[in-house]
Amino acid sequence: MTFKRGQFKNYTLKTKLLLTYIIITIIPTALLGYVAYSQYVLSVERQVGTYIPRLLNQANNNMERQIEQYFDEMNQINNNKEVMNILRKSTYQNVSNMKQDEHLVENYLASSFMQGSREHVIGVFVSSKDRLFQNSRLSYDSGFSTSKSIGLYGNSYKLIGEERVFFPHETSLFFKERKPFVLLVKQIIDYENRHNLGTVFVALDLAFIEQTISTVDEQDDAKMWMVDNQGYIIYHSMPSFIGTLDKDKVDYPIANGSFQSDQTLYSSANSVKNRWTFMHAIPVSHLTEESDFVRNITIIAFFIIVVLAIGSSIVLAWGVAKPIQRLAGEMKRAEKGDFDIQLTNESNDEVGMLSKAFSKMLREIEELINEKYEIELKQKEAELYALQSQINPHFMYNTLENIAIMVEEDEKTSVVEMVTNLGRMLHYSLGNKDQFVPLCLELQHIQDYLVIQKARFEETLAYSVVAAHTLHDKMTPKFILQPLIENAFEHAYLPGQTLEINVTVTEEDSVMQLVIQDNGKGFSSEKLALIKQQLTDNQMFKKDDSFGLSNVNGRLVLHFGNEYHLRIQSEEGIGTKIFMRIPILDRGSVHNHDREN
Structure with missing residues (x-):
């Protein structure tokens, strides 16, 4: 349709209403829906990008607290005088005495670290003066400590500080079926003589990590993993990735926070103290899955409503031709509270239907005024009965x-x-x-x-x-x-x-x-x-x-x-x-x- 200057006023009323409806209603509504949806998607990404790092930091804090608890329990060895006296020994007069000491220390390790709620402890070991005391749920194998990895034998590895967390690739210890674990290592210091009596090792099953982050890793399409500073994957929600390298870690733009890459929202939280980083990844499409469904339904409903509205506009425009001053006058009387109005318009056109509807409305208003008090009482009684x-x-x-x-x-x-x-x-x-x-x-x-x-x-x-x-x-x-x-x-x-x-x-x-x-x-x-x-x-x-x-x-x-x-x-x-x-x-x-x- 071609528009010329001054020609619009000559169009039929039906055409004017239709064009006005499209320009004023349909186009702005479509633009508003598109802008609202785009802003909603951005808002969801921002909210999730803020919320997930908080959960990851909370998981970090929970992990650090649990590990500190285990270190505190490892420190209790210093409070056991019998064990400390055995660790101070350097030689034995006979094998019987040595076996007796081994039995006593290993019983202490079993009662202190392997019983009760410590189901995540795979094994506990004490290495002291060429002796190894151990209690383990699984069979294991270990080499000697070197400058690059720590083992249960030898004394060549120098700890930085009295305690530290080691990951599987940093130790020569292996359990049956290559079960993944983290190793807590703490020096046993004889504070009376200022001597290093040995080292205590506690191997923890990765299940304790899974339990700690269970509140974060709830979405089906989300991935959750933990890597060390070199990108070695210590834990992953998909177990097949545990023990591999996260090659993309060096390219992550931030260590704490969220960023988007390849339609995936990544979140990270770094633990400087224990040298690990929690990572979380979830497809953006998963975050907007429900909104996409609502968007599609809304578009279909929008087109249906547009078709119906345009049709209604055409039908209504056909019959609007007669003046409505009398109806407006009667409305002013009703506005002042006079409901005793009798409209005699018997026509079936738009004004006639409006007159009949107005008369019906006046009657209903009178009925509603009479019924209002009774309805309010019944409603209040129903609400009170529900409360009681x-x-x-x-x-x-x-x-x-x-x-x-x-x-x-x-x-x-x-x-x-x-x-x-x-x-x-x-x-x-x-x-x-x-x-x-x-x-x-x-x-x-x-x-x-x-x-x-x-x-x-x-x-x-x-x-x-x-x-x-x-x-x-x-x-x-x-x-x-x-x-x-x-x-x-x-x-x-x-x-x-x-x-x-x-x-x-x-x-x-x-x-x-x-x-x-x-x-x-x-x-x-x-x-x-x-x-x-x-x-x-x-x-x-x-x-x-x-x-x-x-x-x-x-x-x-x-x-x-x-x-x-x-x-x-x-x-x-x-x-x-x-x-x-x-x-x-x-x-x-x-x-x-x-x-x-």
């Missing part, structure tokens, strides 16, 4: 942890009691869908809760639950007490001080009076005033800010009216007392009460 059906996940976790401890300690009676109480709580929470329950069930529920908490807090928790016997069959909202008890644990408990929680239920002036009292830290006067104001205004608290009070207060006001809201007395350092009033209701009167409300 929840069991705090931290409480569940702590309870299961306590049960596990009791099982380990073979406290069968306590385990049975805990499981019974927890099961009863779950049945009460999930099995009964009624909003009102007898008071005796509500009291049993909080007693189960307090018994479980008593097993956790032991002597630092004391409680009592006292209720008039005549009130046990009276009806009360379900879960009306537990949020307040939980609130006491959350805000009243002071470490090192016994928390006392007392629940009393009495009848006063034909009303059920429930009081929850604790001896906790209490609220300051400013905090108490704020809470009272929020309860009066029926505001919702945040979950970390007396949320239980808001839940209970909202339900009381919803069911019984504003005169039944919570009352709170609290003094900082003394404790808190919460008063709750509920009309005395029998089973039959609960339904009548709900209908009246």
Whole structure:
């Protein structure tokens, strides 16, 4: 289509709307989508390029801490007087004495390095004065120490410092089936005589490296490896590469950080102390795999929407011809709040349909105004019921942890009691869908809760639950007490001080009076005033800010009216007392009460 000056105004309205829609909507939207996708890909690369080096540095720190722990354990040899006395010996009078010393030292090595949680230790060796004491899980072979590699025999290799980490290509030690390992070497110094008594060697399976970096090497397409300063691959997520040379290491532009090469994002973290570098590589396409899928779906949806929108624009443009001043005037009346409007346009064109839609909208607005209050009440009631059906996940976790401890300690009676109480709580929470329950069930529920908490807090928790016997069959909202008890644990408990929680239920002036009292830290006067104001205004608290009070207060006001809201007395350092009033209701009167409300 060729455009000439002044010719555009002579086009049909359909053509004008279509061209305007393409220029204003389709082209900018397509450009915006392309720019947004490009920026998202760059953002993902930057975020991953920042995040992965942090994980690699964390893996480096974890590795160094583990190795330091092993060196500390190797240093414990100096604290064993029997072993040190044997290492000080230079000669033996007979073979029997020598064998006895070997047996004693090797038993010490087995108990100190090969048992317990040290499953990654392949072998431990002590070389001293032409003697070798050893304890190994695998058969091995070793040569003598030279100036280029360290072995279990001889004394020619000079350590720089008292301890050092050696990699497989730096030692003449080999295990069965060429199992890869790292070798920790530490000099045994006789600090009393200032003599070097020998060397202790600890060979660690590379599995301890794999365990350390498991949080980093989680992606299927990612590769993770560790190289020394010469590019020798000590560990690789693909075991076939272990023991080979990383020929590209010298070309890496940075030692710590991330860089991109050949559509692959590389990250590295260097450990200067132990002469290794962690490397991580992941294809860029893997990082953007989900966004590429979304991009393709978005493009298809975009074209479908464009076709539909253009078609709709053409259809709508055909019928727009008549004035709409009358409709605009009626809209101004509605804007001022006058909804008593009767539009008599019976045509079926666009203006006619708009008039009918406007009339329908006015009717729906009137209906919505009438229904709004009822809907909000039902929604609030549903939200509160959902809240009351929840069991705090931290409480569940702590309870299961306590049960596990009791099982380990073979406290069968306590385990049975805990499981019974927890099961009863779950049945009460999930099995009964009624909003009102007898008071005796509500009291049993909080007693189960307090018994479980008593097993956790032991002597630092004391409680009592006292209720008039005549009130046990009276009806009360379900879960009306537990949020307040939980609130006491959350805000009243002071470490090192016994928390006392007392629940009393009495009848006063034909009303059920429930009081929850604790001896906790209490609220300051400013905090108490704020809470009272929020309860009066029926505001919702945040979950970390007396949320239980808001839940209970909202339900009381919803069911019984504003005169039944919570009352709170609290003094900082003394404790808190919460008063709750509920009309005395029998089973039959609960339904009548709900209908009246």
